[in-house]
Each structure stands twice: as C-alpha cells, then as structure tokens.
Amino acid sequence: MTNPDHYSYAVYADPAMAERFDGMRFGGPIGRLIADTQEQQVAEFLAPLAGRRILDVGTGTGRAAVALAKRGAIVTGVDASGEMLDVAERRARDAGLLVGNAGGAGVVVTFTHGDAHRLEFPDRSFDAVVCLRVLMHTPDWRASLRELCRVSNGRVVFDYPSMWSAAAIQSMVRRVTHAFDKSVEAYRVFPPAAVARALRSEGFQIAGQHRQFVLPIALHKRVNSEAWTRRTEGFMERTGLMRLFGSPVTIVAERCAS
Secondary structure, three states: OOOOOOOOHHHHHHHHHHHHHHHHHHHHEEEEEEOOOOOHHHHHOOOOOOOOEEEEEEEOHHHHHHHHHOOOEEEEEOOOOOOHHHHHHHHHHHHHOEEEEEOOOOOOOOEOOOOOOOOOOOOOOOOEEEEEEOOOOOOHHHHHHHHHHHHHHEEEEEEEOOOOOHHHHHHHHHHHHHHHOOOOOOOOOOHHHHHHHHHHHOEEEEEEEOOOOOOOOHHHHHOOOHHHHHHHHHHHHHHOOHHHHEEEEEEEEOOOOO
C-alpha cells in the first residue's frame, strides 16, 4: 500500500464512514442526479455491457460495480478499504446479484482487497476498467492511471475535477483546511492536457468525455432542487460554458491500435 497514513486510506478504513458514505455523497435530489447521470454515462461509454469483464477500481461501496452487473457485465470490484467492501458486498446481495470472493460459475460480481497503485491482475486481463472519484485522491495519480491502462484490454473510464472549473477553488480551500484538520478530505484538480498526455504515454487516446456542472456542486446541493439544477446547467451547456468549464469530467479512453 502506498503511504497508508494518507487520508485516502485512513478516512475510508472507518466502519462508520463506510456506512454513511452513500448518504453523504449521493443523498438528496442532487446527489441522486450526480450518481444517476454518471451511471448512465459510464454504461454508454462501455456499451455493449452483456458478458463483458469489467474491473471497478476504488469501488468503495460498490455503486458502479452493482450498476454495471445489473446491466449484464461480469464485474470485479477492488478497494483498499475492507470496511467499504463489506458494504459493497451487502449492497450487491440486496440487489439480488450472485456475489463471490473468488469468482466462479454464475457469479456476476466479485469484491476483493487491492490498491490502485499496484493492481494484482495480469496485463490486459479485463475488457474495460472503471475508476470513479479515485484519481483525485490517490497519492500518485499517474501510477494509478498507468495501472488502469495496463490491465485493460480496450477501454478505461475515469473521472476527475478540472483545473478550469469551480472545483479548483474548493480544492484550494480544502487543501488549506486539511493542513489544520486532517479529517477534511483534500483533493487535486487536473489540467485536461496533462490527463491526455498521461493517457498517450500508456498507449491510450481519449474517445469521449462528459462534463456535468459549471456551477459549484455545493451550490446545487444548497438550492436542493433537481429542476433548478437541470435548468441552470442546461443553460450553461447551450451557451458553450459547459464545454469549457464543466466538471467533473468523465473520460472514456481507448487503447490505440498497435
């Protein structure tokens, strides 16, 4: 494990955090909108899903893994937190999915302990790899992205907060606050050009992207109205602001032909 004292490991090793994680991130109308929109976008990026072998890195409570398995994929979810994996497995069983710790006949979703910086899978062992809300927190995002590309035979889907967005301001505030209060999760923002370069160095190219918000997510959650959010962000998209300043950015990258 890379730097086990890093907050991205320590915070999610707390059973209480694992239990309340979904409510914190995806509760309320805006949280549900964020989750549902990204779930649909990821499914479109990876279609067709039936029978495809997909690795979900940093699966957390298994939200993406369960959604993909429900659509017919054979999913392996990996996370550094055993506490989060316990919640993920319970979520999958509650959804009526066949769950296994080591795969097997009929199993559609498997959860296993692992680290994004050193995935214990052979090269190109999955049809596609998904990694959501992870690279923004990992100690070494380039090493993690390198691993995502290494184990994927075709596509990699991941997201990041853009440097050219309102997320950059919140990131700066969180980093300063984290210096005084380690319970506050800091995160990094990314220049899109740096992401594209890192992918090219691994033999991948961006094949599509989706941006979700121009206004700060915190503002949308404060207003707490899905109708207002759809109306205002729809205006941002029509005026071209979404293309320039939208965040988070969800990317699908494809392995380049040899």
